[in-house]
Amino acid sequence: MKPLNQVERTKRWGQFIGLYATLLLLTALSWWLSLALIPRLTSVQQNQTMQELMAYRKQLTGTDKMLTDIEQGAPLTDNWLRTFYANASALDQQFPKPLFMATTNSYRQLAGEYENARKIGDEGVQLLNSQKIQLEAKKAALLAAMAATGKELKEIAAAPKPGGAKPAPAAPAGPVINPGLYGPFKPLLISGTGEFGKNQPEINASVQFMIVREHQVVLAVYFETGGAEAGTLAKVTERKELYTAPPGFKIVGLSVPERTPWRINYVDKNTKEDQFAIAEGLMTLLINGNTTGLDIGATGGSALSIQLKKQIKVELEKE
Secondary structure (H helix, E strand, O other), X not given: OOOOOXXXXXXXXHHHHHHHHHHHHHHHHHHHHHHHHHXXXXXXXXXXXXXXXXXXXXXXXXXXXXXXXXXXXOOOOHHXXXXXXXXXXXXXXHOOOHHHHHHHHHHHHHHHXXXXXXXXXXXXXXXXXXXHHHHHHHHHHHHHHHHHHHHHHHHHHOOOOOOOOOOOOOOOOOOEEOOEEEEEEOOEEEEOOOOOOOOOOEEEEEEEEEEEOOOEEEEEEEXXXXXXXXXXXXXXXXXXXXXXXXXXXEEEEEOOOEOOOEEEEEEOOOOOOEXXXXXXXXXXXXEEOOOOOOOOXXXXXXXXXXXXXXXXXXXXXXX
């Protein structure tokens, strides 16, 4: 004789088994998504990003050529400016991501400085060094992004098959910036003849270490020589890349003060190289203001070099 609640018990067992089967199905689906589909989608996205970067860099070839022509002496005409700005606007529409737009905007700013120089009659456009440096920094970031994306694609291709263990990336052991000589950094002519003669130029120099976008360590350099009494003024502002974090990591600290400029100011009373140990022996500034030959220009002797004497430790964290 069956118990009175046999039908109810059978019904509940059926519901339990159905729910359990549904749970197993959902678990299997989640496993498939995490181990098979998501890596595949990530690979597709990485490929698309790499293709965009390469397409953008290819589009910049014509823009780079236009700027090179101007720097080599081609006339700066209204038609050139219209074409240049039209190209920049087309790049913004085709590549609206922040990395691309920042680089395009640097090109646009540089063209604007050329235009301003033409309006004030400075055909030599000698005041553009800082804008050129900014442009080169944007281009370097673009190329670094391309390199990082390419490396990630290779890692995805070599990754273990679904179901295998994926080892977490290990932080690089103790990255450091080793001692070395950086420079010479030559100033651009701002006014005057480019020659100090027997005049004694005033020297203003500063050096600082900077972490840029949490991924690069750069040496920021400023060097100014001359002045009203010297009859010639020249200056340079430049950034020298010292270290780039590997993909998947960011820079969170340095063993030296960051964004703290060390400054030197004096009047150069001879034509010899002057040396100044700064930052408690971390580095030595090698400065030439007045020289025995031509002072300012590509072949001039006026320059600043930095001799890094000690290692700088870089602290990394996973992103």
